[in-house]
Amino acid sequence: MANTMVTDEHVATFATDGVVKIAGAVDPSFIDDVLGVADEQLAEPGEWVTDTNPGATENRLFTTRYLWPTNDAVRRFAFDSGVAGIAGQLMGATSTRLYFDHLLIKEPDTVNPTPWHQDIPYWPFLGKQICSVWVACSDATVDESSLEFVRGSHRWDAYYAPEAFGDSAKAWVDDFDGERCPDVEAARDEFDIVGFDVEAGDAIAFSSWIVHGARGNGGGRRRVALSTRWLGDDSTWHPHPGCDPTVTENDTTAVAGQYPADDERFPIGWQRS
Ligand SMILES: O=C(O)CCC(=O)C(=O)O
Numbered sequence: 001m002a003n004t005m006v007t008d009e010h011v012a013t014f015a016t017d018g019v020v021k022i023a024g025a026v027d028p029s030f031i032d033d034v035l036g037v038a039d040e041q042l043a044e045p046g047e048w049v050t051d052t053n054p055g056a057t058e059n060r061l062f063t064t065r066y067l068w069p070t071n072d073a074v075r076r077f078a079f080d081s082g083v084a085g086i087a088g089q090l091m092g093a094t095s096t097r098l099y100f101d102h103l104l105i106k107e108p109d110t111v112n113p114t115p116w117h118q119d120i121p122y123w124p125f126l127g128k129q130i131c132s133v134w135v136a137c138s139d140a141t142v143d144e145s146s147l148e149f150v151r152g153s154h155r156w157d158a159y160y161a162p163e164a165f166g167d168s169a170k171a172w173v174d175d176f177d178g179e180r181c182p183d184v185e186a187a188r189d190e191f192d193i194v195g196f197d198v199e200a201g202d203a204i205a206f207s208s209w210i211v212h213g214a215r216g217n218g219g220g221r222r223r224v225a226l227s228t229r230w231l232g233d234d235s236t237w238h239p240h241p242g243c244d245p246t247v248t249e250n251d252t253t254a255v256a257g258q259y260p261a262d263d264e265r266f267p268i269g270w271q272r273s
Contacts, residue, residue, distance in 0.1 A: 095232075
């Protein structure tokens with residue numbers, strides 16, 4: 001089914017800029033569920049956690065991922081909230097498969113930014129039709145760590161080494177052999193940076209090739225977002241050193257260099273009618 005939130009203008013902006021915000025994209029009932037999941041995960045973290053300050057209520061970036069196979073609320077969010085269709089329509093795909101969900105919580109007064117990075121080198125895939133739909137589950141300005149992007153950088157033909165989000169992720173990103181992402185923060189004037197203030201329910205959809213980051217959380221409120229990652233028609237399985245260890249060759253029937261038609265591990269979220 002077409003997601004009526006997506007306009008031709010959104011599609012054109014996504015193609016040119018590599019990113020677009022869709023205001024009010026997700027119904028509040030889904031957002032409430034994710035906030036409940038956030039509390040649960042903070043209290044009892046799942047398997048794939050990165051946490052810069054365990055137990056603290058400030059100065060902490062907590063992320064966890066791959067919840068959908070075991071968590072009903074996250075699975076409903078991924079498959080019923082409309083995000084899969086947003087991804088597919090923006091990319092011009094005929095269908096989208098879920099790669100993974102990623103819950104990202106930044107507590108108040110978190111000093112450390114999310115480093116500027118591209119997503120694609122972290123992931124065992126190649127293809128231009130791979131994107132994220134990052135849905136704000138709390139209001140956040142750019143100063144409160146909503147996302148910023150280097151507009152058009154998805155067209156740079158670059159593939160930068162991943163940056164560690166926290167020490168627990170360091171070991172696997174260190175295996176990657178490649179050029180580092182430019183230090184955008186140190187030379188902000190040299191880049192065409194666009195940032196989006198968000199309200200809960202707004203979606204920021206972006207190409208997996210775009211350079212992006214987020215400031216620390218300078219506000220007094222928790223920032224919560226759930227990002228789902230979507231594979232379009234030209235995606236191919238590409239495991240490589242230094243990529244996310246959550247889905248490995250042992251976990252999937254996907255074949256290197258081919259479209260990942262693995263319904264169990266990468267289920268279809270949306271199909272063009
Ligand atoms: O939420 C954040 O701070 C970072 C999110 C991000 O980089 C992503 O979803 O790819």
